[in-house]
Amino acid sequence: MTMRTHRIAAIGAAAFVALGATAWLAETASAQDTNERGRAVYEYWCAPCHAPGPGHPGTQSLQVKYNGSVPAVLLERTDLTPEAVKVFVRQGVLSMAPFRKTEISDEDLDALARYVTRK
Amino acid sequence: MAIPPGVSQRDWNAAIGEFRDAVGADWVFTSDEDVALYRDAYSPYWGEPEERLASAAVAPYTVEEVQAVVRIANKYRIPLYPISTGRNLAYGGSAPVYSGSVVVDLKRMNRVLEINERNAYALVEPGVSYFDLYNEIEKRGLALWIDPPDPGWGSVIGNALDGGGGWTAYPFRDHFGAHCGMEVVLPDGEIVRTGMGAVPGSKTWQQNKWGYGPWVDGLFRQGNMGIVTKMGFWLMPRPEAYISATVQVFNDRDIIPLMDTLNLLENQHVVNGSTQLGGAGAFGPAGGGAGPAWTLQLPIYGPEKVIRAQLEYAKEKFSAIDGSRFVEEDLIRIPLSPQDRERVRLVNFGIPNLSTFAMLGRSPMQPSPAGGHIGFSPIIPRDGEELLKFRDFYRTNLAEVTGGENLGIVGPVFMTNWERSLVALIMFPISKNADENRKIRAAFEKWVKLAADNGWAEYRAPTVFQDIISDTYSYNNHALRRMREKIKDALDPNGILAAGRYGVWPKHLREG
Numbered sequence: 190m191t192m193r194t195h196r197i198a199a200i201g202a203a204a205f206v207a208l209g210a211t212a213w214l215a216e217t218a219s220a221q222d223t224n225e226r227g228r229a230v231y232e233y234w235c236a237p238c239h240a241p242g243p244g245h246p247g248t249q250s251l252q253v254k255y256n257g258s259v260p261a262v263l264l265e266r267t268d269l270t271p272e273a274v275k276v277f278v279r280q281g282v283l284s285m286a287p288f289r290k291t292e293i294s295d296e297d298l299d300a301l302a303r304y305v306t307r308k
Numbered sequence: 309m310a311i312p313p314g315v316s317q318r319d320w321n322a323a324i325g326e327f328r329d330a331v332g333a334d335w336v337f338t339s340d341e342d343v344a345l346y347r348d349a350y351s352p353y354w355g356e357p358e359e360r361l362a363s364a365a366v367a368p369y370t371v372e373e374v375q376a377v378v379r380i381a382n383k384y385r386i387p388l389y390p391i392s393t394g395r396n397l398a399y400g401g402s403a404p405v406y407s408g409s410v411v412v413d414l415k416r417m418n419r420v421l422e423i424n425e426r427n428a429y430a431l432v433e434p435g436v437s438y439f440d441l442y443n444e445i446e447k448r449g450l451a452l453w454i455d456p457p458d459p460g461w462g463s464v465i466g467n468a469l470d471g472g473g474g475w476t477a478y479p480f481r482d483h484f485g486a487h488c489g490m491e492v493v494l495p496d497g498e499i500v501r502t503g504m505g506a507v508p509g510s511k512t513w514q515q516n517k518w519g520y521g522p523w524v525d526g527l528f529r530q531g532n533m534g535i536v537t538k539m540g541f542w543l544m545p546r547p548e549a550y551i552s553a554t555v556q557v558f559n560d561r562d563i564i565p566l567m568d569t570l571n572l573l574e575n576q577h578v579v580n581g582s583t584q585l586g587g588a589g590a591f592g593p594a595g596g597g598a599g600p601a602w603t604l605q606l607p608i609y610g611p612e613k614v615i616r617a618q619l620e621y622a623k624e625k626f627s628a629i630d631g632s633r634f635v636e637e638d639l640i641r642i643p644l645s646p647q648d649r650e651r652v653r654l655v656n657f658g659i660p661n662l663s664t665f666a667m668l669g670r671s672p673m674q675p676s677p678a679g680g681h682i683g684f685s686p687i688i689p690r691d692g693e694e695l696l697k698f699r700d701f702y703r704t705n706l707a708e709v710t711g712g713e714n715l716g717i718v719g720p721v722f723m724t725n726w727e728r729s730l731v732a733l734i735m736f737p738i739s740k741n742a743d744e745n746r747k748i749r750a751a752f753e754k755w756v757k758l759a760a761d762n763g764w765a766e767y768r769a770p771t772v773f774q775d776i777i778s779d780t781y782s783y784n785n786h787a788l789r790r791m792r793e794k795i796k797d798a799l800d801p802n803g804i805l806a807a808g809r810y811g812v813w814p815k816h817l818r819e820g
Contacts, residue, residue, distance in 0.1 A: 233439075237460065237662040244654070244661060250669030279345065283679040284668035286349035286397060290342060291335075291367045291415040 227304025230297045231264075234288065235305075239263040250283065263305055271302035310343075310363040312387050312408035323384040327366045327410075330376035335367040335416070346394070346411050348401035350680030350738050352745050352752070352772055360403045360771060362389070365411040371493065371537045377412055378535070379497040381804045388412050389806050390535045392434035392466030395459065398682050398738075399470060400771030405808035406817070412535065414463075421538065422514075425450045429488060429514040431540045434465045438660040451546040453658035455480040460660025465539045471530055471768040475655040477580040477609045478727055480544045484529050489513040491538035492528060495800035500534070514540035530768070532806030533799050547609040550640045550657070551619050552581070555626045556600035556633040560593045563602050564692030565629045570604060571690050573625060574727065578618045581607025582656065582725040590722055592703060600633075604724075607656065612639065678716065678737035678744070682773075684755050685733045686764035687726075695722055698732045701762065709754045715747055732764070756780060771809075778811020793818065 238247030241262045252261035260266055275298055281287040293301065311320045327336045337343055346362040353359040368374045381388050389409035394402030404411060418435030423445060430441060430452075438456040441464055445452050455474035457467055468483035480486050489503045503519035504512040517525075527533045557566050573579040587602040588594040594601035606622055608615045616639070623634045640648050644657055654661045670677055688698050702720045710717065719734035734755060736748045753776060759765065760780035769777045781788055792812045796803075803814020 237439075238665060244663040244666075246663060246666035246669045249666055249671060253670035253672060253675055279341075281349055283670070283677060284349075284665050286395070286401060287345050287347075289345040289365075289394060289402065289413065289415070290337065291413050292394075 224300055224304050224307065226297065227300035227302075227307075230293060230301040231304050234293060235263065235301070238285070247285070266305075267308050269306050271299075271306050274298075274302040274305050310361065310408060312363050312410070315384065315386060315408075319384040320386075323380055323386050324364065326380045326383075327364075327377060330380060331366055331368045331373045335369070337365040337367075346402045346413075348397075348403035348771070350397050350401060350682065350770075351403065352682060352738055352749050352770065354738075354740050354742070354745065356742050356745075358772070360400070360405060360407050362404055362411045363408045365413050367413040367416050369416045371417075371491070371499065374412070374414075374417075374493045374535055374537055375497045375499065378493055378495060378804070381410070382496065382802050385802055386410055386804060387807050388804055389809075390414060390434075392463030392469075393437050393461060395437075395461050395463070396466060396470055397459070398680070398770060399768065403771065405771045405774065405806065409807065414535075414537075417537065420444045423448065423450060423452070423543075424514070425452060427515055428452060428543045428545050429540055430464075430543055431489075431514055431538060432464050433538060434463055434536060436464050437461050438464060438467075442658070442660050453480075453544040453546050454660070455483065455486070455544065455658060456655050456660035457483075458655060458664035459662055460655075461662065464541060465536055468539065468541070469529055469531075469536060473725060475582045475653075475725065476658055477544055477547070477582075478574075478577070480542065481582055481725065482727065483541075486542050487525070487539055488515065488517045488542055489540040490525055490528060490536050492534035492536050494534045495802070495805045499537075514542075527795065530810040532809040532812055533796065535805070544609075544658070546658075547611075547642055549612040549615060549642060550581070550607060550609050551612075551615045551637070552605055552607040553619055553623065553634055553636045555604045555606065555629075556587075556635065557602050557629055558600055558631050559595040560589055560601050561692070561696070562595070562629055562632070563589060563695055566602055566604055566626075566632075567690060567692040567695065569625050569629070570606075570724065573606075573622050578621055579606050579608055581609055583607065585722045585724050590699060590720060592699075612641075615639075678739035680738035681735055682738055682748075682752070682770045683733055683735050684752055684759075685723075685731045685766055685768065686759045687767050688730045688732050688764050690724075690728060690730050695730060695732075697762075698722075698764070701758070702732075702734070705754075705758055709751045709758070710747075713747065715744075715751060717748075717751060731767070769810075774808065774810050 238245055248261045259268055278288050278293060278298055324336060324338060343362055343364060346365055351359050366377055368377055387406055387409040389404030390412040391402045392414050394413060394415060402411060414434040416435055417433040418440060419433045420436055420441060422431040432441060438454060438460045441454050453476060455476045457472050457474045468487050472483050474481040489505045492500045494500060502525050504510045504516050506519060528536055570583060584605040587600050589601040608618050626632055626634055668677055668681060688694055698720060716737040717734060721733040723731040723733055736752055738745060752773060756776055765780045766777045778789060789811060796812050797815050800814060803816050807814050807817055
């Protein structure tokens with residue numbers, strides 16, 4: 190993509206991200222022993238769009254879609270099933286293209302689905 | 309399962325079996341469900357008969373496996389289509405140009421083979437993304453920058469080969485221009501190393517681009533003459549600092565001295581960053597009001613005391629434009645502080661990310677987006693008068709192109725990030741709705757033709773439009789394309805590799 194974007198500076202963004210990251214790290218630390226693979230797949234493939242805070246278009250899009258009725262941050266969701274996660278990864282949605290098996294293998298996807306729905 | 313055109317069921321079965329022997333059964337994908345993952349999610353023909361679809365995919369892990377795949381394809385005349393990370397969204401994604409091709413998915417070849425800090429280069433495989441190379445440099449603590457394009461998951465090699473660019477300093481943001489040396493598997497399976505890489509024992513493969521004799525690397529840019537399996541890139545030593553200013557001018561025709569001054573400063577390498585032209589003037593005659601007609605942001609990278617002097621010189625030059633304002637911004641030291649990292653546009657600081665997809669997702673301004681997009685990006689002269697001519701051309705023709713309907717087309721965005729020329733970008737939404745996509749395709753094709761009538765042509769294109777754009781490069785009865793076809797026929801006599809890519813078709817698929 191060669192189009193250009195204009196980054197909008199969000200006042201107070203730094204404080205928001207710091208809080209969000211702290212909570213997120215605490216959660217992932219507790220899951221590391223049991224599902225390190227799922228965490229790694231999430232961090233590599235999902236977090237660039239779905240992490241908390243500005244600059245994450247997946248989070249932005251889900252905030253507009255749900256308007257707060259469910260959390261915009263994937264890891265804060267409690268309503269997702271492993272099957273739903275797999276459908277989104279393999280079928281894509283809107284601008285999110287599907288992920289091929291050379292990117293996320295079936296085994297990686299199993300681990301990812303368990304990680305995202307671990308609550 | 310689809311079968312490539314002209315291939316018998318028996319040969320197809322044999323080829324699939326041999327692909328499995330070559331790369332392992334787990335890495336040959338033939339089920340409808342698996343092959344569907346190779347569809348172009350932003351296809352302008354999504355769900356229509358003309359959508360370009362793969363028949364299967366094969367994912368080699370080594371150069372030897374790539375050679376084996378190519379040899380099997382020759383044996384059974386199987387069309388192949390190589391992809392790197394397969395994230396070339398808006399330009400075809402991971403789908404082939406020629407329906408029925410077997411995608412050669414190189415994502416598993418994701419090794420960073422060398423990073424040399426002293427001489428500032430890297431050697432990588434096609435599956436290495438900008439994220440991967442960035443992470444490796446960070447892990448090793450090297451004082452080097454990469455130059456990421458907007459989406460960080462793209463392939464360093466694939467982006468360069470498709471003609472992509474990024475956002476830091478010249479010459480690094482011209483990704484093909486910043487490469488140095490390739491390894492290529494030719495259509496007959498032979499391995500070639502270009503430049504100094506052809507000298508056994510050479511230690512300068514990534515230090516001298518040209519080597520000896522006719523230079524051939526360009527054949528593999530937007531090409532179908534081979535599968536690039538290794539490629540070197542010159543990297544930018546991590547700069548000490550970044551400084552910028554924005555020039556504001558208040559009359560429409562001030563764009564003329566604005567561009568002339570920018571050209572002087574860039575061609576002298578006083579301004580080395582990716583400048584950004586904005587202002588109301590892009591959309592219609594502007595000026596006379598309180599706001600600027602045009603704005604131009606000037607980023608400069610380098611040592612602090614040097615770039616302060618460069619900015620001062622730029623200020624002096626722009627002050628010759630009557631009524632202009634020069635608004636300086638605070639110098640930013642590198643590596644970025646956590647506070648600066650939160651407020652800057654990361655790709656301008658060599659940090660890959662995916663924030664650009666915010667333009668395509670839902671937002672308060674766009675609650676029901678189309679999902680995908682494509683762009684028409686003709687190259688136009690770096691000349692303010694020509695820029696105004698394009699602006700007026702766009703305004704004059706928009707209603708005719710769209711039939712007066714609001715199709716969500718946005719333009720023109722004048723991009724100053726390529727050296728020496730301008731890109732006039734027109735953006736088109738792409739959805740999964742065939743009726744809407746049909747209108748977009750018709751508009752896209754009209755823009756291509758109208759622009760060509762003025763001597764303006766695209767530099768990079770979605771796969772489905774590569775033929776009509778190739779047609780606009782028609783000097784002397786398409787002599788350039790005919791020359792490429794002769795080379796194609798010589799290197800790939802069976803026409804197995806990436807048929808149709810950028811308008812070059814093998815002999816057996818050419819018309820007439």
